[in-house]
Amino acid sequence: MQKISIYPSVLAIKEDPISWDARTSELGIPVSGIHYDIGDGEFVPSLMLRPEDIAQIHLDTPIDVHLMVRKPSVYFPIILGFDTVRAVAFHIECDEDIHETIQTLKNAGKQVGLAVLDTTPADHLDQYLLEIDYVLVMTVKGGYAGTPFIPQMIQKITEIHQKNPEIPILVDGGI
Numbered sequence: 001m002q003k004i005s006i007y008p009s010v011l012a013i014k015e016d017p018i019s020w021d022a023r024t025s026e027l028g029i030p031v032s033g034i035h036y037d038i039g040d041g042e043f044v045p046s047l048m049l050r051p052e053d054i055a056q057i058h059l060d061t062p063i064d065v066h067l068m069v070r071k072p073s074v075y076f077p078i079i080l081g082f083d084t085v086r087a088v089a090f091h092i093e094c095d096e097d098i099h100e101t102i103q104t105l106k107n108a109g110k111q112v113g114l115a116v117l118d119t120t121p122a123d124h125l126d127q128y129l130l131e132i133d134y135v136l137v138m139t140v141k142g143g144y145a146g147t148p149f150i151p152q153m154i155q156k157i158t159e160i161h162q163k164n165p166e167i168p169i170l171v172d173g174g175i
Contacts, residue, residue: 140173149174
């Protein structure tokens, strides 16, 4: 049986960081962790959340950071300093060496995810599937909260799963 985990995004409540803990606790469903989106204003058009605001989350819940940025390593000095950050996903479309970035995160003791935009073919992930802990498929146009789910991403998810049925696949957006 496949396990489904829920990681609510704090992006939806970014206007009031003081209430992050309370609002996440009020969901009324068991959550496995928190999804924390960071954008740089270049890779995606909005800045989203700031890396240093992870300190505002006081729940004893793992945080998975999603870096929608051109240069993920720029954010490592801040995000890797938080014990609650369990995993970091960055985009295959970023401007840094993918293998080197994976290794840096692994050496820091983090789980590593490789994210893929809706416009990037699934086979671009193939050479990295054995190095990473999970894949994150963008099921919306990245950069804004509340954009609609793209149904065609189900085929991309299926394709990734068929190539490596053991790798967890996360979906981001419109769910």
